[in-house]
Amino acid sequence: MAYLYxxxxxxxxxxxxxxxxxxxxxxxxxDWNGNTLATWAGLDNYAExxxxxxxxxxxxxALVLVFFYAVLPLVVGxxxxxxLNRARVRGLPFFRTVVFLPQxxxxxxxxxxxxxxxxxxxxxxxxxxxxxxxxxxRGWLGDYAAALPAVGFIGTWFEIGLVTVLLxxxxxxxxxxxxxxxxxxxxxxxxxFLAVTLPSVRGEIAVALTLTVIAALRTFDLVYITxxxxxxxxxxxxSFEVYNRAFQQGRVGSAAAVAVVLTLxxxxxxxxxxxxxxxxx
Amino acid sequence: xxxxxxTLLAAxxxxxxxxxxxxxxxxxSDSGQxxxxxxxxxTDPAKLGDVTLTVWDxxxxxxxxxxxxxxxxxxxxxxxxxxxxxxSRSTDDLNTTLKLxxxxxxxxxxxxxxxxxxxxxxFVQAGQLLPLxxxxxxxxxxxxxxxxxxxxxxxxxxxxxxxxxxxxGLPQVGEVVxxxxxxxxxxxxxxxxxxxxxxxxxxxxxxxxxGELPLVLGNLDKWPAIHVFGTVQAxxxxxxxxRTLGFGQKGGSWKSPENTKxxxxxxxxxxxxxxxxxxxxxxxxxxxxxFSKGTGAYLIAGTWLxxxxxxxxxxxxxxxxxxxxxxxxAATGGTGIPxxxxxxxxxxxxxxxxxxxxxxxxxMGVLAKNDNLPIADTAEQEAPNALAxxxxxxxxxxxxxxxxxxxxxxxxPTMADTIGAALQDLLAKKATPEQFLDTLEKDYSGFVSSxx
Numbered sequence: 053m054a055y056l057y058x059x060x061x062x063x064x065x066x067x068x069x070x071x072x073x074x075x076x077x078x079x080x081x082x083d084w085n086g087n088t089l090a091t092w093a094g095l096d097n098y099a100e101x102x103x104x105x106x107x108x109x110x111x112x113x114a115l116v117l118v119f120f121y122a123v124l125p126l127v128v129g130x131x132x133x134x135x136l137n138r139a140r141v142r143g144l145p146f147f148r149t150v151v152f153l154p155q156x157x158x159x160x161x162x163x164x165x166x167x168x169x170x171x172x173x174x175x176x177x178x179x180x181x182x183x184x185x186x187x188x189x190r191g192w193l194g195d196y197a198a199a200l201p202a203v204g205f206i207g208t209w210f211e212i213g214l215v216t217v218l219l220x221x222x223x224x225x226x227x228x229x230x231x232x233x234x235x236x237x238x239x240x241x242x243x244x245f246l247a248v249t250l251p252s253v254r255g256e257i258a259v260a261l262t263l264t265v266i267a268a269l270r271t272f273d274l275v276y277i278t279x280x281x282x283x284x285x286x287x288x289x290x291s292f293e294v295y296n297r298a299f300q301q302g303r304v305g306s307a308a309a310v311a312v313v314l315t316l317x318x319x320x321x322x323x324x325x326x327x328x329x330x331x332x333x
Numbered sequence: 334x335x336x337x338x339x340t341l342l343a344a345x346x347x348x349x350x351x352x353x354x355x356x357x358x359x360x361x362s363d364s365g366q367x368x369x370x371x372x373x374x375x376t377d378p379a380k381l382g383d384v385t386l387t388v389w390d391x392x393x394x395x396x397x398x399x400x401x402x403x404x405x406x407x408x409x410x411x412x413x414x415x416x417x418x419x420x421s422r423s424t425d426d427l428n429t430t431l432k433l434x435x436x437x438x439x440x441x442x443x444x445x446x447x448x449x450x451x452x453x454x455x456f457v458q459a460g461q462l463l464p465l466x467x468x469x470x471x472x473x474x475x476x477x478x479x480x481x482x483x484x485x486x487x488x489x490x491x492x493x494x495x496x497x498x499x500x501x502g503l504p505q506v507g508e509v510v511x512x513x514x515x516x517x518x519x520x521x522x523x524x525x526x527x528x529x530x531x532x533x534x535x536x537x538x539x540x541x542x543x544g545e546l547p548l549v550l551g552n553l554d555k556w557p558a559i560h561v562f563g564t565v566q567a568x569x570x571x572x573x574x575x576r577t578l579g580f581g582q583k584g585g586s587w588k589s590p591e592n593t594k595x596x597x598x599x600x601x602x603x604x605x606x607x608x609x610x611x612x613x614x615x616x617x618x619x620x621x622x623x624f625s626k627g628t629g630a631y632l633i634a635g636t637w638l639x640x641x642x643x644x645x646x647x648x649x650x651x652x653x654x655x656x657x658x659x660x661x662x663a664a665t666g667g668t669g670i671p672x673x674x675x676x677x678x679x680x681x682x683x684x685x686x687x688x689x690x691x692x693x694x695x696x697m698g699v700l701a702k703n704d705n706l707p708i709a710d711t712a713e714q715e716a717p718n719a720l721a722x723x724x725x726x727x728x729x730x731x732x733x734x735x736x737x738x739x740x741x742x743x744x745x746p747t748m749a750d751t752i753g754a755a756l757q758d759l760l761a762k763k764a765t766p767e768q769f770l771d772t773l774e775k776d777y778s779g780f781v782s783s784x785x
Contacts, residue, residue, distance in 0.1 A: 079358050085451075085746075087436045087459040090358040167553075171619060172611035191614015194553055196761060280555050283613045283757040299429045301746045302451040304358070 073315075080308035086298070090305065097309030107310065110288045111317070113200055114269050117289065120204025121211050121268030122261055128208075129215030129260070134245055136216075137223040148220065152213040159210070163277030166206045167193065170278075193279050199287050203278055207268060215260045222256035223249060258329030262322045269318050290314045359436070359459075370463070370681070374471045378412040378686040385416045386683055389434070389444040391427045391670065396640050396704035400505075403699050404691045415683055424670070428452065435461040435675060442678040443687055445670040446502060448485050450495060450581065451746045453673070457501055458492030463674040464499040468685040474503060477694075477709045481735050482507070484580075486671040493784055495743065496580035502671030503688050505700060507708035507728045509666030509737065510560045511654045513624065513632040513642055518545055522630070526651075530568045530658035537607050540630050547607040549629035551620025552760060555753035556742070558612075561633045562756055563665035563741055566595040568658040572738050575663075579739035581748070583781045587774040596759060596766035603760055613757050625650075635666075636724050640704035643720035652723040654731060662736040666728075668708055701725070745780035748773075 080097050084090035101107050136147060154162065169175045170192035177189040192202040226248065234244045272291035275281060281288035281296075290310055297307035375381060392401040398421075405417055420441070422430065428447060434440050435456060446453045446462070456462045469475050475483070486502035488495055512533075519526065519536075522543040527533040537547040552558045566575060570591040577585035602608060609615065609629075624632045625645035632638075633655075642650055654662050672691070674684040690696065697707035701714035704721060712729040716722035731737050742749035755772045758764035764772070 082358055084358045085455045085458070086359075086432050087455055087461065088359055090360075092357075167616065170614070171616065172609070172614050173619075191553070191611030194611055194614025194757075194761075196763060279553065280753075282553070282555050282754060283761060284754045284763060296750065299432075300451060300749065302432075302455050303746070 076308045077312055079305055080312050082305045084305045085302040086304045093305055097306045098313070100306060101309055101313050106285055106288065107290075107293060109285060110290050110293050113287060114271070114289045116200055117204050117207060117271055118265055118268040120201070121207040121271075122264035124208045125211040125215045125264060126257065126260060128212050129219055130250075132212070132216045133219035133223055134249060137220060137249075138241070148217060151216050154210045155213045159273040160277055162206060162210060163274050167278050170202055194283050196283055196286055199279055199283055203274060203287050206274060206278070207271065211264045211267065215264065218256050218260045219253055222253035226252045254329060258325055261325050265321055265325065266318055269314065269321070371467070374467055374685065375682045376471050376686065376689075378415055378683060378690075381415065381680070381683045381686070383414050383416075384680045384683045385418060386443060386680060386687055387418045387420070387441040388687070389420045389422070389427060389431065389441040390672075391422055391424045391445055393421050393423060400696075400700050400703040400705055401691070403703070404696055407699075408687065408690050412686075415687070417687070432456075435459070438677075440675040440677050442680060442684045443672060443674055446673045447670055448502070448668065449743045449746075449749075453486065453501060453671070454488060454492050454495060454746075456492075456673070457488045457490070461676055462501045463676045463678065463681055463684075464490070464501060465503065465674065465685065465688075466499050468689070469500050472685070472689045474500075474689075474692075478503070479732055479735075481732060481737055482668060482708060485667045485739065486673075494582065496576065496582065496739070502673040503692050504668035504671040504708050505692055505696070505705070506669035507666070507706045507711065507732070508635050508637060508669060509654070509664050509728050509731050510564055510633065510635045511652055511664055511727055512564075513634060513638065514651050514653060515624070515627070515630050515646070515649060516651055517649045518627075518630040524630075526653070527656050529656050533656050537602070537631075538605070541606060546609055546629040547631060548602065549620055549624040549632045550608050550612050551615035551617050551623075552613050552757060553615055554617045555757060556749070557617050557620070557634070558756040558760060559741055559749075559752055560635060560665055562595065562599060562752075563738070564633050564655050565598050566592065566741075567663035567665060567738055568655065569595040569598070572663050572736070575738040575741075578777060579741050579743055581744035581777065581780055581784070583784075585777070587770045587777060592770055593766050596769050599756075599759060600762065600766060603762065608760070612760050636706045636728060639706065639720055639724045643704070643718050646720075648719055650720055652720060652727055654727045654736070662731060662734055663738055664731050664736055665740060666731060666737045667739055745776055747780070748776055751776040 079090070081093060081095070082090035083093040083096070132151065136144060171177075172189075172191040176192065180186070180189045190198065192198050195202075230248050230252075231244060234248050239247060270291050271289050272295060275287055275289050275292045276295070279287045281292055291314065294307045294311045294314070297303040297310065390401060392398055401421075405419060408415070409417060424447075427445065431444060431446065431452070432455075434444075436459070440461070446456055453462070465474075482504070483500055484496045486504065487498050487500055489498035514526070516526075518540070522540050522545055524536045524539050527536050540547040548561075550557060550561055563575075570589070574585060574589070574591075576582075578587060603612070621632060621634060621638055621642070623629070625642050632642075636652070639652070654664050657663060672688045674681055674688070678684050692709065694710055694713075697710050697714060700707040701721070702717060704717055706721075706724055706728055707714050708728075711725050711732070714725055716725050741752055745751075752773060755764065755769050758772075759766065759769045
């Protein structure tokens with residue numbers, strides 16, 4: 053009965069994860085303002101997630117953020133890690149620390165700082181004006197076209213460090229013989245990267261993608277601090293909607309439904325990533 | 334890959350959890366309309382015996398913090414038999430925790446509950462607030478707090494109608510949105526203080542012509558423009574029509590020529606460059622801070638900026654009610670967050686005595702001294718500085734002339750979001766005035782028809 057050994061841990065897991073999850077699923081079938089008696093709503097809240105254009109848009113924005121949080125940092129991180137790994141620079145630990153720094157700062161602090169950088173009279177615009185690009189200067193977070201990419205870029209800046217450090221660790225474990233063999237065969241740096249480095253760090257890529265994609269989909273703090281979903285509703289994301297509905301508007305049932313759908317989406321995507329990574333091993 | 338037994342175990346756990354949770358959410362709340370207690374109230378706190386009152390508030394900044402600490406200390410000295418257990422949090426934190434606390438078995442006795450429907454309204458619906466009418470009679474609150482102010486914390490006992498019915502809370506401070514004026518800028522541009530709405534709009538053009546930024550507004554946080562629109566609306570729409578819309582009562586409509594004109598005015602101001610170019614990209618705090626450092630001539634904002642602006646600008650700044658178009662003033666405004674009593678409180682008399690103490694004429698003096706705007710007996714208070722004097726005078730006039738119209742985001746539980754986003758769209762010209770009003774009408778009428 054090995055399961056007996058698992059029981060204590062399972063009970064904790066059930067109490068702190070399964071029970072709240074079950075409760076959230078249950079609440080999502082009701083129309084509830086958080087304190088009076090709820091009324092049964094059936095699938096209405098879920099129907100709203102599908103039909104409400106604002107909610108659909110929120111999920112769309114989250115997918116845009118996936119590009120900024122996961123894809124971009126992966127591309128940049130692969131480049132950075134290869135260079136750092138290949139160059140064998142003196143002071144590698146120092147560079148590694150610098151690249152990793154954003155991860156250490158709390159997201160709320162990051163949000164407040166970037167809000168200042170993006171302000172109409174902030175550093176980003178000062179920089180643009182200094183190099184003569186006055187026409188590009190704007191209130192980034194209040195511009196309908198620029199707000200979502202601006203928020204996304206903060207995520208890119210934030211996640212690059214994590215991805216780079218993960219990949220560096222993976223590359224550090226690649227046996228030197230492989231590179232020697234590649235060089236004997238006459239491979240240049242690009243060829244070497246594609247034939248040796250990339251296949252060897254597949255596991256790390258999967259981990260990095262899983263972490264960053266989840267971070268992108270559950271973004272809340274950044275949007276809450278920087279734009280509150282504005283301008284209009286152009287940067288609203290599902291997590292922010294959950295908070296807004298539950299605590300600002302008193303529509304707890306609807307908030308729970310959005311949360312459940314978001315959980316399913318995150319689960320499906322991370323499951324997909326790990327499956328693909330494992331199958332290609 | 335997971336092994337099957339684990340999956341089974343997890344599934345079993347989940348089913349078990351749902352079974353455990355299988356009672357309707359909110360079924361442990363005593364839903365609404367618990368009969369209001371009757372009988373004699375004791376108004377002398379000294380006779381109430383040894384009592385501990387738990388108080389939750391959000392008075393954590395500057396003058397707010399100073400006044401409540403001073404009043405609590407006085408209360409403790411005067412009535413040592415009543416012990417205060419104070420818990421203070423930021424407004425947002427109080428907002429998110431209060432709902433859970435009130436549905437629990439040990440709610441705080443006295444707390445600050447936001448006036449709007451998602452908070453005070455839903456607490457009344459759930460029967461979690463004690464109607465304070467008996468205490469209002471016993472303490473004479475109705476003589477000191479005019480009806481136009483009491484409206485803001487009055488609901489029908491079923492919580493559906495806002496702005497009439499029983500009294501559920503009592504605020505300490507008043508709020509009114511008016512115009513902070515940089516007097517030095519006006520002088521430099523040769524503009525005299527506008528006395529009518531016409532003069533005000535003309536002065537915007539003059540200031541713009543002289544290369545000044547006429548109006549300071551930072552709308553990144555979504556809500557500041559609500560106050561600017563409310564101010565313009567109050568010059569174009571009848572106060573009673575605004576009250577119907579603002580309190581979310583039935584029988585109003587956003588789609589009127591007057592509302593269209595108000596929205597159009599805002600668009601015209603954008604077109605003429607009276608606001609800064611990046612109005613939606615500028616934060617609220619940076620905007621008023623820029624104003625205090627000499628950017629712009631006018632700042633349409635609430636009296637809660639009085640202490641900060643007075644400190645930064647001294648005699649260069651004054652505060653006026655929006656100069657009216659019709660001869661009778663009208664301004665967006667209301668009350669600070671009111672103090673309410675839990676219906677489960679075991680010491681309602683002590684709770685009410687505490688609220689009476691912190692809103693008494695003496696307390697109003699303490700509020701004024703600490704740079705707050707006292708809501709009652711405002712005209713009789715001694716203002717600590719020139720700007721405070723203007724603010725006290727303006728609020729006194731607004732109450733006396735029944736000029737206050739409610740914040741538009743009170744109307745429905747979702748209106749704060751709706752109007753915040755819609756105004757950003759309007760200012761960025763992503764929506765026409767007609768589309769803007771359609772959006773608001775949809776929210777308002779949808780709520781009103783479901784709230785019967």
